[in-house]
Amino acid sequence: MIHTQIAAVISSALKGLLSEHEVLQLLETPKQEQHGDVAFPCFTLAKHFRKSPAIIADELKVEVTSDLILKAEVAGGYVNFFVNQDKATEQILTSVLAEQDSYGSQPIKDEKIVIDYSSPNIAKPFSMGHLRSTVIGQSLAYLSEKNGYEVIRINYIGDWGTQFGKLITAYRMWGDEALIKKEPIKELLELYVRFHEQAKSDDSLNDDARAAFKALEEGNQEAKALWSWFREESLKEFETYYDLLGIQFDSNMGEAFYNDKMQPVVQELEQKNLLTVSDGAYVVELENLPPCLITKKDGATLYATRDLTAALYRQQTFKPVKTFYVVGHEQTLHFQQVFHVLKKMGHEWAESLEHIGFGMMLVDGSKMSTRQGKVVLLADVLAEAIKTAERNMGEKYDNQIDKRSVATQIGVGAVIFNDLKNLRTHDLDFSLEQMLSFEGNTGPYVQYTHARISSILEKGDYHEEPSTPYPLGATAWPAVKLLDQFPAIVQKSYEQADPSMVAKYSLQLARAFNKYYAHSKILGEDEGLQTRLAFSHAVSLVLKESLRLLGIAAPERM
Structure with a gap:
């Protein structure tokens, strides 16, 4: 309010040379109280007036008058404004008390923003490593609403991919149904960690895992039943944490939801001559980036395939003006590739997709790792x-x-x-x-x-x-x-x-x-x-x- 009113009188004194918005962007709050309440730097005006900032400040000080401004002083190219505290206080308190919870809200824009956040992997415990995406995404959702947008909150559950081939393989080899029913996430984590330990000396386990995931993709009933069980138990546990954190989502559609929707996307890439073969796999070549892998040699899909499909589905379903992906910095390259592929496909709305990266939660200076069992729950x-x-x-x-x-x-x-x-x-x-x-x-x-x-x-x-x-x-x-x-x-x-x-x-x-x-x-x-x-x-x-x-x-x- 104070800055806005002072910006208006400065813009008027400058006879529109700078708009109110442009002046507002230049205004500063002095770090020390003796330098006033608001400061306007005159350096950007020096070229136009062909005078030193200090002279411009001296001249401007006389022109800027308002019943809100008690006095103005010049200091090193700045005009420092001292506000009439009683008058400003009355205005500010009146505004806050009148608007109550709405104070600081922007007008409703009738536009949607999709926010993809939290997104833990099923069959793994909810660790402190997941906290950052969850709370940053939730706060960003509230901030988006406060700024006038309708928000679609999406928990893009990690419920697909080769890790489930590993888990299915581990369960077949070492799983105990009774133990898993008693403590599902704890036991599934132990199976996952054991798989990676054993695979270090027995690479055939990785082949078994790839085959198990391929069978899952193709609808194998046993694999699908195990996957459904793992997913259901995980979601139950995740919900207890979300309840404690006060978080609700509009959608829990994970990667698996897009399993039967990926083929049309691959076909579109093929029809637009964007697919090339590299070592038996299909990729999209990108300028100044590594190729984006779409399908493996065995035809299995990857994260990029599912993220492309999800982006297309969300755009068609929700028609958002922006989509935020609240995912760690380590996925920066992945999102650059996905966004670039969408642009090559001719989808102009890909410009509205934004990766909101964040730093890692470290334990003893290193990244948490579910594979190594190094997690804080x-x-x-x-x-x-x-x-x-x-x-x-x-x-x-x-x-x-x-x-x-x-x-x-x-x-x-x-x-x-x-x-x-x-x-x-x-x-x-x-x-x-x-x-x-x-x-x-x-x-x-x-x-x-x-x-x-x-x-x-x-x-x-x-x-x-x-x-x-x-x-x-x-x-x-x-x-x-x-x-x-x-x-x-x-x-x-x-x-x-x-x-x-x-x-x-x-x-x-x-x-x-x-x-x-x-x-x-x-x-x-x-x-x-x-x-x-x-x-x-x-x-x-x-x-x-x-x-x-x-x-x-x-x-x-x-």
């Missing part, structure tokens, strides 16, 4: 997080709440926030101690701030009724400015597909309010009480919405 981490939250609440928790329920919200929130506060492109070293820390830059700190405000509002008997504005004082101003920045943060976080912006913002806002709380008697019985409570309520609304955009609950009591 999400179930264990969530259980420990909830237990830690319950222990930290101790005997001092509010007895009006369900302790276990709130501990679950805090523990799960701590795990999600620990991931999302980091830039998604960075690798993360798994640290249970850091993940479960409830002090510092953590989700529980933001949740606790929200709960503290809820308690203040209850004690102050706050009712959302208009009251005569009263000056809040300088200690509230940093938090008020942050409230003003929320819509821009929401938009930028979506545009850069980076939930960490919202996470870091929520920490800043929580710190700013707690600093205000430490220096102000909010519940003091004077004429400014209702304004202080209204301000506190505005902060709680934005904190709660920030947490929601990260997929985290905001308890009212802790």
Whole structure:
């Protein structure tokens, strides 16, 4: 709001040389309070006016006037604007309190975005390695909706491919039906790991696995029955984690769904003369990229075949304006190839496909590996997080709440926030101690701030009724400015597909309010009480919405 209004008066003073939007992109927030609230750099104007930025700034300072601007100063080619805090505060609080949960939302666009995320492999445990795609994708879905889009959430389950030939082979050789019925995922993981250990010295196992998968593709009844069993047991277990994380999908159609839809795609590639034979396999040659493998020598399909088919199906079914693939950086080349093949097929909408890559979750500095049995299970981490939250609440928790329920919200929130506060492109070293820390830059700190405000509002008997504005004082101003920045943060976080912006913002806002709380008697019985409570309520609304955009609950009591 502040930036938008100042951008308008600068654009007017420049007589349209720069549009309001162009000015808005140039505006900065000074790092130090003594340099004002908003800064406009004049360097881009030097060529047009043929003057130094400092001279342009001096001249512009006189032209830019508004009842929102208290004063303007020039410093090194910048015009630094100091805002009328009382007037700006009234405008910002009025906007937040009027819009409530909708504050920061963009207009509905009547356009769809498909987001492909989480996508664990069946017959394998849900490890911490799957957490990143799951929580980044979920947050990106919320951010897309906040920016006006309808979102189709797709859990593209890994339920097809040669790994199932390996699992079927392992079950036939060493499987125990009773044990698998008792602990399906644990036993299936052990079979999978055992297969890879044995295959190191017996390569014939890999031949058996390829034959088993080929039989599965061709509809072999025994292979299909085993595959269905493995899939059903896996989905049951996955659902328990999704319930804890508060995640629901619009579609769980995995790779197997496209098994009978791939042949027309291969035929289309052939009809368009895009297929060539390489060592008996069919590939599509690509410019500046390795060839994209479509079918193996034995005719078996691959990830690329299924992803091409899935992309075509989704475009025809949902007609999205964008499709996001939230998958680790290690698949960058794969998606470059798939997108390039679609473009060669003549599908212009392939330009709207985007790979949202992210760094790996590392254990002792190396990647998790199901084959080697080197995994950290999400179930264990969530259980420990909830237990830690319950222990930290101790005997001092509010007895009006369900302790276990709130501990679950805090523990799960701590795990999600620990991931999302980091830039998604960075690798993360798994640290249970850091993940479960409830002090510092953590989700529980933001949740606790929200709960503290809820308690203040209850004690102050706050009712959302208009009251005569009263000056809040300088200690509230940093938090008020942050409230003003929320819509821009929401938009930028979506545009850069980076939930960490919202996470870091929520920490800043929580710190700013707690600093205000430490220096102000909010519940003091004077004429400014209702304004202080209204301000506190505005902060709680934005904190709660920030947490929601990260997929985290905001308890009212802790």
